[in-house]
Amino acid sequence: MTTTVTAVDGQGSTAPAAVAARLTGVTHHFGEASRPPVLDRIDLTVAPGEFVCLLGASGCGKSTLLSLVAGLDQPVSGTVEVPGGRPALMFQEPALYPWLTAAGNVELALRLRGVARAERREEAQRLLTLVRLEGSGPKRVHELSGGMRQRVALARALAQEGDLLLMDEPFAALDAITRDVLHEELTRIWTETGRAVIFVTHNVREAVRLGQRVVLLSSRPGRVAREWSVDIPQPRRIDDPDVSRLSAEITEDLRQEIARHGH
Amino acid sequence: MATDTSAPPTRRTADDDLAAGLDALETPIAAPRSSVWRAAWRAVWPVLAALGALLVVWQVAYLLELKPPYALPSPADTWHTLLGTIQDGSAWRAVTLSVQRAAVGFSMSVVVGVAIGVALAASPLLRRAFGPIITGLQSLPSVAWVPAAIIWFQLTDATMYAVILLGAVPSIVNGLLAGTDQVPPLYLRVGRVLGATGWTRIRFVLLPAALPGFLGGLKQGWAFAWRSLMAAELIVQTGLGTGLGQILDLGRVTSDMSLVIASIGLIFLVGIVIELVVFAPLERHVLHSRGLTGQASAR
Ligand SMILES: Nc1ncnc2c1ncn2[C@@H]1O[C@H](COP(=O)(O)OP(=O)(O)OP(=O)(O)O)[C@@H](O)[C@H]1O
Ligand SMILES: [Mg+2]
Numbered sequence: 001m002t003t004t005v006t007a008v009d010g011q012g013s014t015a016p017a018a019v020a021a022r023l024t025g026v027t028h029h030f031g032e033a034s035r036p037p038v039l040d041r042i043d044l045t046v047a048p049g050e051f052v053c054l055l056g057a058s059g060c061g062k063s064t065l066l067s068l069v070a071g072l073d074q075p076v077s078g079t080v081e082v083p084g085g086r087p088a089l090m091f092q093e094p095a096l097y098p099w100l101t102a103a104g105n106v107e108l109a110l111r112l113r114g115v116a117r118a119e120r121r122e123e124a125q126r127l128l129t130l131v132r133l134e135g136s137g138p139k140r141v142h143e144l145s146g147g148m149r150q151r152v153a154l155a156r157a158l159a160q161e162g163d164l165l166l167m168d169e170p171f172a173a174l175d176a177i178t179r180d181v182l183h184e185e186l187t188r189i190w191t192e193t194g195r196a197v198i199f200v201t202h203n204v205r206e207a208v209r210l211g212q213r214v215v216l217l218s219s220r221p222g223r224v225a226r227e228w229s230v231d232i233p234q235p236r237r238i239d240d241p242d243v244s245r246l247s248a249e250i251t252e253d254l255r256q257e258i259a260r261h262g263h
Numbered sequence: 264m265a266t267d268t269s270a271p272p273t274r275r276t277a278d279d280d281l282a283a284g285l286d287a288l289e290t291p292i293a294a295p296r297s298s299v300w301r302a303a304w305r306a307v308w309p310v311l312a313a314l315g316a317l318l319v320v321w322q323v324a325y326l327l328e329l330k331p332p333y334a335l336p337s338p339a340d341t342w343h344t345l346l347g348t349i350q351d352g353s354a355w356r357a358v359t360l361s362v363q364r365a366a367v368g369f370s371m372s373v374v375v376g377v378a379i380g381v382a383l384a385a386s387p388l389l390r391r392a393f394g395p396i397i398t399g400l401q402s403l404p405s406v407a408w409v410p411a412a413i414i415w416f417q418l419t420d421a422t423m424y425a426v427i428l429l430g431a432v433p434s435i436v437n438g439l440l441a442g443t444d445q446v447p448p449l450y451l452r453v454g455r456v457l458g459a460t461g462w463t464r465i466r467f468v469l470l471p472a473a474l475p476g477f478l479g480g481l482k483q484g485w486a487f488a489w490r491s492l493m494a495a496e497l498i499v500q501t502g503l504g505t506g507l508g509q510i511l512d513l514g515r516v517t518s519d520m521s522l523v524i525a526s527i528g529l530i531f532l533v534g535i536v537i538e539l540v541v542f543a544p545l546e547r548h549v550l551h552s553r554g555l556t557g558q559a560s561a562r
Contacts, residue, residue: 113458
């Protein structure tokens with residue numbers, strides 16, 4: 001296997017905005033190389049403004065893939081191109097800073113982006129309202145429930161600029177109703193801002209509800225096992241018959257994929 | 264519902280109120296507060312009992328005349344001497360002078376220590392080079408610096424401050440490094456995602472994240488500052504006003520053992536009071552605001 005040097009920027013030949021992210025032959029493993037790699041020769045292209053949902057069994061390397069796209073880790077081989085600059089990432093754990101309030105966490109993202117002090121407060125409040133936390137701005141992180149923390153983390157990710165938004169199981173800790181509301185908001189934000197999104201989830205219905213494309217990752221080694229394009233027009237609802245039908249189809253494939261790899 | 268013109272333009276639906284209702288369900292319920300006084304008493308009575316036991320031992324040793332009375336005065340004599348210094352105001356003057364010196368010296372040590380600590384935390388090479396030296400300095404008694412400081416600065420306040428700095432800075436630097444070493448890697452990754460680099464990374468991520476661990480270093484730094492000052496005051500007698508160390512040495516020169524014990528008591532007391540008044544509330548505030556304390560004690 002040849003090891004190529006990672007290039008984060010687009011290489012002259014590609015126009016800067018032709019893709020939001022492009023992974024070419026990305027292979028990654030932790031520790032010794034002898035074991036099957038966590039990610040094995042992944043090829044994945046996300047078009048500008050595209051909404052891609054990533055499905056896969058637990059431990060198949062979804063979070064690893066996102067941290068490679070975010071530039072937090074470098075792949076062992078292959079290239080990751082993100083021409084639009086540093087993507088926004090919402091981690092699987094809320095990972096809020098406990099020394100700041102909920103609003104403070106969102107404001108920090110704005111501040112590091114260079115937003116002027118006067119606008120920060122207002123913008124943070126707007127984002128917290130968006131995730132249905134308008135009253136919780138002054139609360140400390142430890143005073144928030146798990147689902148509230150996740151929503152603050154969502155507000156913080158939305159506070160970052162960048163043409164690409166990476167989300168790692170963002171709604172896993174939410175009740176069904178709040179999740180429905182946030183699905184709607186996310187769809188709306190995505191349509192309005194035209195950002196590309198890579199959205200990791202275990203929930204097939206959620207993937208079909210949100211994505212234009214659903215990518216199934218196999219485990220050990222992690223490869224792109226299958227892809228579906230979702231041609232159901234937005235706005236969709238999670239209980240639309242079309243969504244249910246495609247979800248059932250994907251679930252069947254997912255079940256086979258998981259059975260093939262033990263558990 | 265009243266019209267709220269300042270509200271951002273988000274659509275409100277019946278679902279919102281439902282979602283808010285579910286929020287209320289998932290909000291943690293505040294733990295009941297236990298009585299502050301009972302908690303304070305639980306902390307204080309064993310200390311009082313231990314002090315009482317020590318006094319009894321002292322009184323017994325005095326009654327048995329293990330040493331002649333000029334070398335081992337009774338607790339009552341010592342108490343009278345202490346009261347005398349309090350009544351003529353000399354105790355208060357000495358305490359304020361010493362505490363003021365220690366506070367100024369400690370503040371300078373914090374500035375210098377944080378600057379050095381940040382530099383070492385940011386540069387692995389610098390840390391490999393200077394880390395062992397600073398750890399070595401930490402175990403060097405600061406009284407060893409007093410002769411050098413006198414030669415450099417003669418009998419000026421600079422001598423005091425130099426000794427305090429040399430005593431306190433290594434602890435503060437090492438405390439900061441210990442704090443930064445304990446920062447969860449996830450916080451640093453979040454910082455990178457948010458675009459914190461260079462100074463903004465230190466200012467907004469590393470230092471606040473390291474604060475709980477750093478508090479221990481600050482406390483130790485204060486203890487070293489106070490000790491170093493006492494050592495310097497004991498040795499530097501003339502020309503610099505009368506601090507606690509100077510009173511202690513006065514007791515030695517005049518063979519007044521009760522004055523010696525009284526000044527030791529004062530030095531000890533100042534240490535405890537500063538801990539209780541400054542560091543304990545600071546620590547409680549930092550830990551409490553991050554939800555790091557298990558008890559629901561009063562703020
Ligand atoms: N820092 C690390 N060191 C060693 N192994 C790791 C590390 N991070 C992840 N792994 C391994 O890499 C594999 C993929 O992990 P990853 O977190 O990407 O899974 P995931 O698909 O996000 O799983 P989940 O759905 O449970 O979040 C796992 O087998 C995990 O044990
Ligand atoms: Mg994961």
